[in-house]
Amino acid sequence: MQAEILNHANLMQASEFIAEMNALPACHIGYLGTSPNDIYQSLEEMNRDAESAAFIIREGDDLAGFLGADADLNKGTAELWGPFVQENELMRLLWEKALQYFEGKLHAYFLFADASNHTASEFASENGFMLQSAQTCMELKDNSSNGLRKVSLLPIHYHSEFIHLNDTVFPHTYYSGKEIIERMNDDHKVYTSLDEDGFNGYL
Known part of the structure; x- marks a missing residue:
């Protein structure tokens, strides 16, 4: 073969x-x-x-x-x-x-x-691969949003904060924060969590 x-x-x-x-x-x-x-x-x-x-x-x-x-x-x-x-x-x-x-x-x-x-x-x-990290994947089967913070699409004025957070938490993996922003479209979205102190997380 x-x-x-x-x-x-x-x-x-x-x-x-x-x-x-x-x-x-x-x-x-x-x-x-x-x-x-x-x-x-x-x-x-x-x-x-x-x-x-x-x-x-x-x-x-x-x-x-x-x-x-x-x-x-x-x-x-x-x-x-x-x-x-x-x-x-x-x-x-x-x-x-x-x-x-x-x-x-x-x-x-x-x-x-x-x-x-x-x-x-x-x-x-x-073939000489080295373990870089271990992940845990979770699944949410109940669509209830009880207890979840309000989320919205990533506003333009938070792009720099998003890039900083992404590149700090996930250095050298997948896409950089800048690349994620460049790829955003109708199929690729970034949702954010905001509170009185501003930007605090994303999905």
């Missing part, structure tokens, strides 16, 4: 493959959701992004492996979507394909895997 570059014709099949696997804690990668439609949209964006790429391995007509690299060539970094594999030995083929594709362009790769995802842990260990 050989790894190949994902193309537009394979997006739906890849979305369904990832959604099925990412719903399992033992395969879960935090950069992607579990809805096939959401994953399809993410893959479509990646497919349009000339800097990024995704790689698949086929077994007959079915997919047996997937690895995406959401790359930023200016920073020389990429977030790894996967690896999602039916068999652990396929990880090596996908990783070698990605390294060959991005040779000389990237110097850091990030992986955000569920603690139960031992396949990703094995992959990370074998």
Whole structure:
């Protein structure tokens, strides 16, 4: 079997493959959701992004492996979507394909895997990844807003305070405060919590 570059014709099949696997804690990668439609949209964006790429391995007509690299060539970094594999030995083929594709362009790769995802842990260990941080993800099932402070969209006059808070709390991760502000649109919003002392938090 050989790894190949994902193309537009394979997006739906890849979305369904990832959604099925990412719903399992033992395969879960935090950069992607579990809805096939959401994953399809993410893959479509990646497919349009000339800097990024995704790689698949086929077994007959079915997919047996997937690895995406959401790359930023200016920073020389990429977030790894996967690896999602039916068999652990396929990880090596996908990783070698990605390294060959991005040779000389990237110097850091990030992986955000569920603690139960031992396949990703094995992959990370074998390839020299270092643990940067551990996260806890929580889910709010009750939509009641009792006890919550009043929130609003980030006002322009708080942009500098937002940038300072984001870059202090989350240095060197995801997007900088300035990049988040530049990406704000109808799909990407920043909500803030304000009190008499001013800006005190954001989501």
